[in-house]
Amino acid sequence: MKEEEIENLIEKYKAGTSTLDEEQFLLEHTKDSESAMGVWFEFAKKQKREVAEGFSDTLWQSFQNRKAKRRRLWIGAMSVAATVLLLIAFLIDVPKPQELSYHQKEALLAQALDLLADAEEAKSEENIIYENELIIIYTSWE
């Protein structure tokens, strides 16, 4: 390529209208001693990271492995979680109805007896003297 053409390409490059291929050409064919821009091209060329051939294919293989590994891990984690849940379900005690202590039972019984005693007393206050189908004769303290 003639010098003039390279100059034109550099102008295009500076205007931001060159293609990646044209830029690659400039990077490879401009010597840093020739122009100020050449120093930049040299720098950029050295900074470029080379992508190994077949990079995507190699990476695809390890991506597949990683995906499979992740799926296995996921299944493993889910089964562990399910087992734990099942165990917890078995281990949890169903709360039994609260049982009363001996003293509480005793107190309740006493209360009940009290009520009964009152009723009997009330009954005994009416002292029946005579009773038939028509009449009841009784004495009372009232």
Place this chain on the structure above:
Amino acid sequence: MSFFVIKSSMNKDEFRHKVFSLSERLYPMVCRLLGNTANAEDAIQEIMMKLWVRRKQVGKHPNITAYVFLTARNYCIDLLKKKNLPIDAAASQLRLLESDNRHDELEWRELNALIYKILEKLPRQQQDVLIMRDIDGCEFAEIAATMQLKVEHIRVLLSRARKQVGLELETIYSNERRGN
């Protein structure tokens, strides 16, 4: 009678062809952002895993390349944030270059330092665009997607940055020549 089948998500082959094949294009940018080649491969796999999980959305996206580039950049930035590392402007993510046989060690080091200085003086957006294009070798559409700007705007930023770099280097060179 005809049947229309509406496909909601991409299958494995489609994903490999349309999304995973972009790994090669992502690699330089991811490498630069993370500053390490081993980390970059790992990061790309993680990015692809995210995209695989979201393949339904990706398949429907009108611009898959843009979506992939933006996801990649966001992933790298999140990773840097998680590690409490600073998210620098592009120029400070470049490697320090070693001299080759063609250059005198001292001269080359001086030259490198000068270029770093010139780059750092550029506004951040110009810096990012220049480095994504000239060093990462990205297409305009890819840069536009990553920076969420229009392609025309990218061209303007790039042109300004390239002209500025040329001008500064020209000044240094002409001063040197005058000095000699």
